[in-house]
Amino acid sequence: MSELYGFDAYAPREVAQRIETVGVAKARLATLPLLMLGVLAGAFIGLGALAFLIVKADATLGWAASQWLGGLVFALGLLLVVVAGAELFTGNNLLAMAWADGRISTREVLRNWGWVCLANGLGAAGLAVLVWASGQTGLNGGRLAQQVVHIALNKQALPWHEALWRGVLCNVLVCLAVWMAMAGRSVADKAVAIVPPIATFVAAGFEHSIANMFFFPLAMLVQAGGGAPATPPVTFSGMLGNLVPVIGGNLLGGSVLVGLTYHVIYRRGSAS
Template identity: 30%
Template sequence: MSYLSPPEFVTRMIDAGESKVFMSTRDTVIRAYMAGAILALAAAFAVTVTVRTGQPLLGALLFPVGFCLLYLLGFDLLTGVFTLVPLALLDRRPGVTVRAVARNWGLVFLGNLAGALTVALMMAVILTFGFSTGPDEVGRAIGTIGEGRTVGYAEHGAAGMLTLFVRGVLCNWMVSTGVVAAMMSTSVSGKVIGMWMPILVFFYMGFEHSVVNMFLFPSGLLLGGDFSVADYLLWNEIPTLVGNVVGGLAFVGLTLYATHARTGAPRLPAGGSVPAGASVRPPRRPDDRVEERTEGGAARRADGPTG
């Protein structure tokens, strides 16, 4: 069957996190660069659709195409490794250390940022005819987004910072749910359907995604947005990063790990014995693995991409 049970896909989550820790620096950066670039293109696409049709829901419905493509191509987003890589540490996988987790996060951050900045520059060139004219309607909309989601938060002080943080939490709750949903299926269609739904929710609700913002805000600066780099870092990117870590780990990674990988001891009925015919599955051991069979019959670990 194409559906995997929760204990099976949670083990895939841990295996995927472990594989990212030991990936070479070159591969980690390349995959992160491409993920940042593809997600940035999807964001530009969604904003363009929204501006030209006047239908924000349509833009949100189409935005997940970028997330699905980068996942299926095996590229890595910071929001995904925030959730999956720490599980390998928590599961005490050999060689996985706090330093190794931080190394992975840092490399993916740099790769995502470089990819998003590349697309931001390309889109700025397109929207201004090589900076020879003012930005068109889409360019002005991108600049407005940058102002509203930096200076707009700053106007509310601490309340604005709290709102920004919570939007970051909710964002990666949804995005990481999309990553996990893709692991529930072994078919391309099942993965795409699983990813599409929570990504649609995050984008339409205006939650804050650190990698999408790596495109939107530099683009806004290039296109004449009335805010500064300091505004972007202090009143968006840094709080968003923290919120993304908390949302992905607290509401997706740790909850699934706690209840499906480290299940609690089952409660026994009165009398202390298990009813006849009932099965009690013991908690999973750290060295357990879920294996899938390739066409040749050889077993391999699932170490899929992260979004």
């Protein structure tokens, strides 16, 4: 009866098999739809980041309250990716499971990660342009503009080793959210699985490479338009200095600490 009404979840061993099967399909997706779905995912994560900015721009909230509430609304991004359908670099780090099982090649994995990361960046930066052009950074008396510049400056100032490990911790939680969403049989199941880990990584201040591809361009556009000036300014080199270790950390956290760990536990030596 529980199966009929969808109240049961897939067991972890079944989730591992499902993620491998989905990983094979993702790795072999044609380039055009892969890029289009990647752009959508970048924009979706950007929408979650915009919702986070709106919360953080409210000075009446305490620090912990704004962090947790911001994390809850940021989860919109991954919900859109999982439910509406899109290709997200950080979630696709789980392709490591299908690779470790010999079902896809190293070339196929790198092709997916490379194109998807690039497309995510285009989607996130494109949304930043639209947000800036629409005047949304002027919300709450310009506090949203001030907040995005403040966030980007803090990220730019992170030492590389801190950015790396914050990236690791972030994508452990993101990939666990994707893993648990794959255990669900309904949209409600997926939402319950996704929101807590995503809210936690945001509240804790971990680093998500695709979200940063939205924050940095928006902050630079704000400054170029004369809003929220800061010294030192947010720069392209500062963005790259953040993204390189964060992308590396996201890869390590998602592919090794989640994907390969679960491969060893549930799939190593099993029949595909």
